[in-house]
Amino acid sequence: MKPPYHKVIGRFICYLCFLGKAFFCFSQHASYDFSQIENISTRQGLSNNNISSLLQDSRGFIWIATDYGLNRYDGYHFKVYNYDPADSNSIYPGSNFSLLEDKNGLIWFSTTSNGFYSFDPRTEKFTRYYHKPGDPNSLIGELNGGNITIDSSGILWICTSAGLNSFDPVKKKFELFKHKEGDQSSLSSDYISWVCADDENNIWTVTSNNTLDVFSISGKKVTARFAIGTDGMPGNKDKPGLYTVFKGRNGNIWISSAQNGFYGYNMKTKKWKHFIDDPGNKFSLKYNGVNVCYEDEADNLLIGLANYGLYYFEAASEKFYLSDRVKTGVNAIIKSRDRKIWIGTGNEGVYTHAPVNKKLGIAEHSPDKTYPIKSKMLSGFYPFQKNELFIFGDNGVYVYNTASKILKPFEILDNGQNIFGKNITWKIMQD
Numbered sequence: 001m002k003p004p005y006h007k008v009i010g011r012f013i014c015y016l017c018f019l020g021k022a023f024f025c026f027s028q029h030a031s032y033d034f035s036q037i038e039n040i041s042t043r044q045g046l047s048n049n050n051i052s053s054l055l056q057d058s059r060g061f062i063w064i065a066t067d068y069g070l071n072r073y074d075g076y077h078f079k080v081y082n083y084d085p086a087d088s089n090s091i092y093p094g095s096n097f098s099l100l101e102d103k104n105g106l107i108w109f110s111t112t113s114n115g116f117y118s119f120d121p122r123t124e125k126f127t128r129y130y131h132k133p134g135d136p137n138s139l140i141g142e143l144n145g146g147n148i149t150i151d152s153s154g155i156l157w158i159c160t161s162a163g164l165n166s167f168d169p170v171k172k173k174f175e176l177f178k179h180k181e182g183d184q185s186s187l188s189s190d191y192i193s194w195v196c197a198d199d200e201n202n203i204w205t206v207t208s209n210n211t212l213d214v215f216s217i218s219g220k221k222v223t224a225r226f227a228i229g230t231d232g233m234p235g236n237k238d239k240p241g242l243y244t245v246f247k248g249r250n251g252n253i254w255i256s257s258a259q260n261g262f263y264g265y266n267m268k269t270k271k272w273k274h275f276i277d278d279p280g281n282k283f284s285l286k287y288n289g290v291n292v293c294y295e296d297e298a299d300n301l302l303i304g305l306a307n308y309g310l311y312y313f314e315a316a317s318e319k320f321y322l323s324d325r326v327k328t329g330v331n332a333i334i335k336s337r338d339r340k341i342w343i344g345t346g347n348e349g350v351y352t353h354a355p356v357n358k359k360l361g362i363a364e365h366s367p368d369k370t371y372p373i374k375s376k377m378l379s380g381f382y383p384f385q386k387n388e389l390f391i392f393g394d395n396g397v398y399v400y401n402t403a404s405k406i407l408k409p410f411e412i413l414d415n416g417q418n419i420f421g422k423n424i425t426w427k428i429m430q431d
Helices: none
Strands: 014-018 021-027 037-040 051-056 062-066 069-073 078-081 096-101 107-111 116-120 125-129 148-150 156-160 163-168 173-177 192-197 202-207 212-216 221-226 242-247 252-257 262-266 271-275 290-295 301-305 310-314 319-322 330-335 341-345 350-353 360-364 378-383 388-393 396-401 406-410
Touching (some): 062 096, 096 148, 107 148, 148 192, 156 192, 192 242, 202 242, 290 330, 301 330
Parallel strands (some): 051 330
Antiparallel strands (some): 021 360, 051 062, 069 078, 096 107, 148 156, 156 163, 212 221, 252 262, 262 271, 290 301, 301 310, 378 388, 396 406
């Protein structure tokens, strides 16, 4: 069985030998390093610096939706798809949002006032879906800057001013779900401003009634409803204003508000977390209006703000760190397959960031026992269970927990003596 290296792929481990001393280094989120960040803008060929959505498709291309065209980036060059009055296959002018790829490789995106599109990369053909008066099998209502999402079966869900639309790309069939007076299992309002598909066959919808309606896809009805300050959802009910919803990992749903901070809800535990500004805590969330968030493998978050910048949230300590490099609104965050973070901003184009570039903490052998390491020479590391790393050399084996940052000796006793105590451990393997 091979060591589970994928469990620590986001952490940088090293050791240095210098003048007879052995060091080991581990990632420290307490001073998250945003310094290694690069900017891609109109100077490099991007069609517009106002970015609304990002996507890496199955072929590896990065797609960038802007206020002026759809961009495909191969790492070196841009190909821009924009409005051309002489080309009936071109997209209408205006802002583009919500880039998605379905299981057949089609690219989907929404617009401010022209419905939504699919794009076939093989034929380079756009297909537009919009409201056609008198046609019941068309989009009903306007998106008005809202988003679209896609569920596990490939059905698209579109938020509009007239209700929640679903669209089956295979059958080319629309279905509309609306508020019904007196029916608590219907949507609380027809005006839907945000949608998000979870892992349990639900669509989370933000309505104009300032409710968060959880719509069951299979049951075709609302099975749960939340509102700030009621229904178990914390916050000041006199300051509503739900904003956006995002699916995280392990059952996490992340919800932002205009005036009540940032929320986390776990579908497995049914528990809420609420993050607001605490004037006495410099590591608290200082700004409302989260536009987007990305949750990594260690449950940490990158959070893009509507008006100002980028936060890093460390899950273990529940501390927020504000980037000093991105000082504009952030509308999109993705991680590409080369583990690079892509950040789409409101007026500065795209920033890219390699998350392995973090500041490092150092622990070393210390004769006065300040540190628990007795080894003067380290011979290796071995990633074991989740968040655990074996560190070994002369005079002992140690276990380092990457979440709690606690280091402790690992012992196997033989006649009361630690077998690693006075020996050199050269290698650890898992059978």
